[in-house]
Amino acid sequence: MELWHDWDSVCSFKVRMVLAEKGLAWQSRHVDLFAFANLSAGFLALNPAGVVPVLRHAGLVLPESSVINEYLDEVFPSPPLVPQAAAERAAMRVWVKLQDEVLYHAQRPATFQLMIKKRLAGLGGDEIARLVAAHPQPDRARHFIGWATGPVDMAVVEDARGRVDAVLARIDAGLQDGREWLAGEMFSLAECAMAPFIDRLRRLRFEALWAERPKLASWMERVAARPSYMLARAPAAELMQGPD
Numbered sequence: 677m678e679l680w681h682d683w684d685s686v687c688s689f690k691v692r693m694v695l696a697e698k699g700l701a702w703q704s705r706h707v708d709l710f711a712f713a714n715l716s717a718g719f720l721a722l723n724p725a726g727v728v729p730v731l732r733h734a735g736l737v738l739p740e741s742s743v744i745n746e747y748l749d750e751v752f753p754s755p756p757l758v759p760q761a762a763a764e765r766a767a768m769r770v771w772v773k774l775q776d777e778v779l780y781h782a783q784r785p786a787t788f789q790l791m792i793k794k795r796l797a798g799l800g801g802d803e804i805a806r807l808v809a810a811h812p813q814p815d816r817a818r819h820f821i822g823w824a825t826g827p828v829d830m831a832v833v834e835d836a837r838g839r840v841d842a843v844l845a846r847i848d849a850g851l852q853d854g855r856e857w858l859a860g861e862m863f864s865l866a867e868c869a870m871a872p873f874i875d876r877l878r879r880l881r882f883e884a885l886w887a888e889r890p891k892l893a894s895w896m897e898r899v900a901a902r903p904s905y906m907l908a909r910a911p912a913a914e915l916m917q918g919p920d
């Protein structure tokens with residue numbers, strides 16, 4: 677099994693978390709997003725969308741972290757990460773969709789302002805524009821040009837914080853009545869999808885968003901205490917620097 681990924685990529689962390697939960701061995705194919713290796717012809721042949729992660733297993737080349745995670749659970753069912761009951765399985769998928777479609781995009785501008793900008797500081801705006809010119813997703817090229825250059829824009833960070841807050845409020849509300857895990861009785865792919873954002877939001881110093889939400893805060897601690905979380909998290913040397 678091979679995984680094309682970058683270490684400090686939330687979408688890659690999501691898949692590494694499932695691999696770790698299941699104790700699966702995998703070969704790392706590092707795609708350095710800061711060298712724009714995801715836009716090389718070789719990588720685009722694997723994933724025309726130009727994003728990580730991509731899994732290769734038994735001749736299958738698979739993009740999309742949530743699809744990869746469901747595939748891994750079907751092919752390697754032990755320990756299970758998808759609930760048996762249809763209602764819980766559906767609930768799990770709604771959480772994963774919230775992560776994919778809302779939380780990922782909510783935090784992204786803040787990650788650009790407070791982390792990616794620092795990492796790309798050596799490159800001028802023109803150089804960045806040149807490097808992303810052939811990005812298969814024009815919106816993403818625009819994000820690099822608009823958010824990864826110039827001084828930190830705190831208005832963008834505050835807007836992102838507000839959008840993240842709305843997602844965290846939903847998670848908090850989903851954890852009422854002593855519920856330990858999002859989809860019901862078991863730790864599931866819903867937690868694997870959210871786990872990387874616990875790391876990211878802590879490092880963005882967004883902790884005020886859970887300071888007054890004890891259920892959310894203890895769920896975050898439960899997820900971050902799993903051995904798989906530490907195994908899946910980027911090694912210290914690979915972490916982007918956060919806000920000062």
Ligand SMILES: N[C@@H](CCC(=O)N[C@@H](CS)C(=O)NCC(=O)O)C(=O)O
Nearest residue numbers: 685686687727728729740741742816
């Ligand atoms: N929906 C995709 C999104 C993948 C994605 O956005 N990956 C990011 C890293 S977390 C990436 O490759 N970014 C590079 C870019 O935007 O150019 C998934 O979940 O796999």
